[in-house]
Amino acid sequence: MRYIFAFLSILFISCTSKQQDQLTDYSFYHWKSKAKMDSNLESTLEGNPQKVYLHYFDVDFEEYRYEPKYVLTQVDDWYKNQNIVPVVYITNHTLKNIYSPEDLGRKIKDLVNEISTHHFSKTLPDLQIDCDWTERTKDKYFELLKLLKADFNVSATIRLHQLKYPEQTGIPPVEHGALMLYNMGDLTNMEQNSILETHIIESYINTDLSYPFPLDLALPLFSQTVIKNNQGRVRLINHIPESLSDTTLFTPVKDNYYRPKLDTLFNGFFISPSYELKTEKVTEEDLVKSVKMLKNTKLNISSVIYYHLDKNCIDTYNLTHIRKSL
């Protein structure tokens, strides 16, 4: 009888339509080489986040060797009182070019520990690896993760295509992940917001979507300006300059879409009338909608990580409102 009850309970629980709890826990990514904090930003935060995912460095493969790039060099005291999770971004190009992950794993471990010891006077237990791995590189990547798990509590970032096609891309051997809900579109498509488009998310998920381990949702709190030249090559400005509204310089073609009126330098980049510019910013509505869509799946979503901890980004959003809406 006890067994029957237990079985029925499980059946009941699993068949109940899933409506996840409000996501009140939140964390931040910090993605600059200098982790600064001033009183303005601190007051905007209204208290400490649960965690700060601190970008330590990228790993890229150049000139026949892999090496760290954009290494974190400065950390203000505020961070020393936070729950820090180091993050290392590895380019897929690196994975393609290494023969085996042992040396890379050892180097990552050593450098992460060096950085932690330098700034926090101790090694840190957690580590998040960010990588847009593919079917071709999954074996090496997963092996790398296994190696790193010997020294850290390792989590990994997951992208929508990896979520949708686990048979092809595999499932990383970790116990926790962060689903990246940004940089999902096409930068060169002037009609599209490459940071986040809810219809793109929609195309990757359905209500039956699940994943073997809990996921945090990584949400974009940033804007950017895309410059596309007449050969389709793009450059990014990591904010939306006010001068875009200067009609002596730009012709607004559509919402968020501009053409320069003359040859000039714009934020250090050359632009010309044949170039196109688009501004990209995620609305609060889109953020909330995206989260709700994901909550309406079978994914185990545990918390939210905002990208990223920067006053310019955060100032343009009402964080309290967003948190309550999630």
Next chain:
Amino acid sequence: MKTLLTCLSALFITHLSWACGADLYYEEDEFYPIFNQALSLSPKYSDFLYSTYDYYNLDEQSGESRYQGNLDLWTQTFPNWSVEEINELLFGQISSKLKRKHTTATDASIFEYVNFARNSEFIPNHINAPWKYDSYVNSEQLSYDDKIRLGIEKFKSETNSALKQRYGYQVVKLMRYNRDYKAAIYFFEQENLNAFSHNEIFYYTLDQLAGCYYNLAQYNEAFNSFIRVFTNSKDRRNSAYLSAMFCINHTNPKSNLESNDDILNFYFLTSMSDFNDPIPVLKAMKAIDHKDERLKVIFARNMSYLDRIVWSKGGSNVPNTDYSTQDLKTFAQTMTTTNSDSFWVYAYYYLLGVEGEFSKAISGLKTITNEAFLEDRANLIFLFEAMQWTSVSDIDQTYFKNGDHLNFRSYDDYGFGNHHYYNDYHEGYNHINDYIRDHILFDLFYEEKRYAEAYLLYNAIGGKIHEHELIDELMAFVHKPNKSNLEKGLVRQLGKNPVDVLNFEKGNLYLLNGEFNKAKETFPKSPRISSIKGLIFSNSVNVCYNCPETDMMTDSVYLASAFDFIPGQMNSKELAEVLSKLEDMSADKTNWKGILANYLLGNFHYNISNTGYYRGTLWGQSNCCHYRYFTTDNIANRRNKNGYRYQLKNYTSPTNYSTEYKAEAYYDNVLTYSNNIELKARTTFLLAQCNQIKSTDDYYDLYYDWDGEKYFEESSSRYQDYFNELNSTYKNTKFHDMIIKECSYFRAYVQ
């Protein structure tokens, strides 16, 4: 068997200290650079003149020289900064002392600029240790975007013009590194960087800009900029040259060049690596501006190519060209009609002389009065006059009134002579004199069978002369009465006491040949060498040339009272006397003294052989490592084959006198007549050593002149016989016990 011997020889050679490689290559070993390319050219073009070092010159500049133009600009612009301070500022750890000393507002701007420039460097500090965090924590890291924005801000706000220009350069460079090539070009034009002084930093900027054009596939613009950098920048010249060559791979930019200066630069640059007919290019350049100095540079380079053919020394590095003397001469002649520059007159008459029109050439050269040409003019006239001499009696002795007009070859560091250190092109050496000495005077004397003079003209004195006949001829020449100016100069080559010099050489020849009494009589009273040790009669069971002789020469038989006439140190004449006494004693082989005299004579001949510890000693030379100790330049072979007159040019001094054969004969006597088993054991080992040398010599003989495997096997097997003998007949001797411990080669052989 061949393999085995090669292996054994290699083993043997590894005991030797073989420190010297082949001689250095000097381009002047291949030809006489008679035409002085640098004539009447401003120094800024000196690097563009042709030399076989072009390959290296056009490689990326390295070391401090690649910043020299920039350093010079800094010191010119900011004269209150010393060169040392500028160096510290740019390349060193900036000290607080430097900051305390330079405290003006401009100085503060300089420090600020340098800080920016250092942080803008393309190569970060951590390049060598990317996985060590210490490499990062002290280095400022900004993205290129941030650096560019900061650079533009600083460019706009900087009021010091020199620093503003430098910020402009940094911005252009950063934009290029950021691959925003159009931004770089736009910035350059919009901010009118062209209006700044066209100094070294301007050409640094232009070099970056050219790179941007190249990346945008605007090859004509790129080329145009690169050639301006090439012709005007000190530091960026070489890289600009290579970059420009890449542009030409994509396009022919000439058709798009606008100004005459650009077109001349195009010709100038492309001619640096153009080995085609130069006349069309020269004509085209002439049509633009016949006075332009670049025209002379290209012409001078082609004259240098011509020199390599006309005045070749017969080497293998002569370029394969088909330049026509006639074409160059015609061109030079036309230039003389439109241009008063003495360069063209000189070049024209030079070429006329090359064609054999000596009288016309000399007359024409005499019309040149430009002081810059007078010395070269005089030398060329000397050459053209000398080329008309057909016999020794034609030689104009007034040219040799000082007796030392010619540059004689010097004795090289190793005492082997004939090395061409005398001939340093880059210090303005008189190559015309060299040509006259080597090819005109030598030939005249040689044709008239005056071999002594010919020898002295072509060879350095101080090396070994290995033929009595040549020494006799030289002696006769020394004693010749009524010498001409030239002959007096030649005799002076033999030093203050030429008779003693020649007798010393002759005495050594007698010593080597075992003619000790003749040597004793021939050596001068004060021979050149006076530090020959008595140890030369000892022997060693090891081979080590740089070990102390007292450690090596362990045999003490020569110290026996019977040989107390052997001094601790002696000169050549005293050595000959000792050898003569030993030779007398050695005749009586029934007496132990006679047997030991054979033993000591064997030691002497072995020690002065090519692998003996005292090789070179008879001439006061080191035993170290000269490659000629490994040659088979056997004196006897050479004499038999060629006679001494054969190689009066580049007379090389052999080192292989095969004295090990003489040593073997003496050692054989010891084995035959001695009853002392320890002495015989040691002698057996020494005989093995002698035969191993012979094997080595034979190996080289066979290498160059294969003489049949049978001969090879016979000669190589002899030392094995001695080793076998030592390991059987003399197995119970103390010497055997010692040698099997000391000599790993013997131990390995036995095992």
